[in-house]
Amino acid sequence: MSDAAAPATPAAAAAGPLGIIAGAGELPVRVARAAVAAGREVFVIVIGGHGDPGPFGSIPKVVLRLGAAGRMIELLRERGVRQLVLAGRVSRPSLFALRPDPAGAMLLARIGAKAFGGDDTLLSAVIRVLAEEGFEVVGAQAFLDDLFAPPGLMTKRAPDEQAMADIRRGVAVVRALGAADVGQAAVVQQGLVLGVEAIEGTDALIRRCRDLAREGAGGVLVKLVKPGQSRLVDLPTVGLATVEEAAMAGLRGIAVEAGGTIILDRPAIVAAAEEAGLFLTAIDPEDPAMKETTAP
């Protein structure tokens, strides 16, 4: 977690305008508004087909397709941007669909087709290439206080013994998956792993598990940062939709990674969890208490 704690206002004056490369979801909009509110000049590049320019309102922005990487870098330079936030979901395209512009193709060659092997490999390579181009990539947490879940229980309802065992099982599974650079979430019920996430997304995972659930005590969703994942981009996020899907699937609660999983608009999400009777807890997967006990 060493790179999680960038200073809250990273050398704003020295760094010039903040560039935001924006995928889907609320996070890039919140970063943009927070930076503007802090007096920072902001320039947003919305990834066409992924992000939505609408919510940025009057904040300066352009929409460019993902393959137009050369044009992006050109525009960022023209605007004097040196510090960048990459925020919001970008579903991975096929190499075929990417249609890189000429400079984009050269960047892609530098990233290497190998980077298509796993999400983190790709993102790490993108961050490395941006650094080589003279940009500093900072995390959304640099602009948003309170972005990460603090350790501990956030709801009145707490996990019982069975739910704690399910959380431990989920931690073991998600970390095994994460080590192979796949997925961040699993649903576990009564020790049984109902589903693990690949690229379908957490909401689709939970929906699928609704039909796979067994009788008796409901399951839990465990959503963690991958071991070794950069804390700068693409962090696991829990939103209102996650809580709603979890409640509809009969889950009893959600466990996220303290200091790693993003909880957007925490008061609203905690209130929704309370309303639905779910627990919401932030754990440290490295805590020895989170290890599964071995066979008796």
Added chain:
Amino acid sequence: MSDAAAPATPAAAAAGPLGIIAGAGELPVRVARAAVAAGREVFVIVIGGHGDPGPFGSIPKVVLRLGAAGRMIELLRERGVRQLVLAGRVSRPSLFALRPDPAGAMLLARIGAKAFGGDDTLLSAVIRVLAEEGFEVVGAQAFLDDLFAPPGLMTKRAPDEQAMADIRRGVAVVRALGAADVGQAAVVQQGLVLGVEAIEGTDALIRRCRDLAREGAGGVLVKLVKPGQSRLVDLPTVGLATVEEAAMAGLRGIAVEAGGTIILDRPAIVAAAEEAGLFLTAIDPEDPAMKETTAP
């Protein structure tokens, strides 16, 4: 793979009647017919709600629910059964739904609630308890020649370079998952892991990946034995439905574990794969050529 090679006709005379505990699918029926054809007396216990007594025809059988473990052992003893095959799918019940009979509850206590942590843990514990009760559990392969896929390509079509890279990625992911005692299969397309299997089953996995596929070259299904999995029960199986689902999902081929994945009725399945233009290959996941290369 040391325990895969039981003798083809395991001490039939000495062992008395063969007991078969039968879940869903074709495998237990094939084992029963092969044993009868070899002159062995057979007694089948069909797990109610999972297996189907119909296809066993005139072979002696009873239907018992999974929780009636005490009654099962009693019946097997009455019939003089000492050698057992456990074959066919049994979807894992919740502890709640199991409703064990009194002897079943005692067996369950011996297996331990811990066994509900993962499939192999449960099956290993069941085999251990059956051994303590004086039964010998043998694999279906002891009665069916040619049950496992031999190493190598089974179809005219072969995986190209991209498909081989996808297979290697799939091997890495499935083995990571298997080490956490979850799932046996993954679908990979152009380096991207579209889905990984938990308890939904391989056919459901493939169907889901149909909507997640990217443009361009189709993906591959990789289906392996879990590292450390007993070769006695619940081995991964590829059937006609797998090939049909794979073709409908636009996959280009299937890679299974040589000497570990069961291919039921191989000539028919190879013919279906040829017809659909899929490759079907059996690999050794321990082969160094199956390891993913590291970053350039």
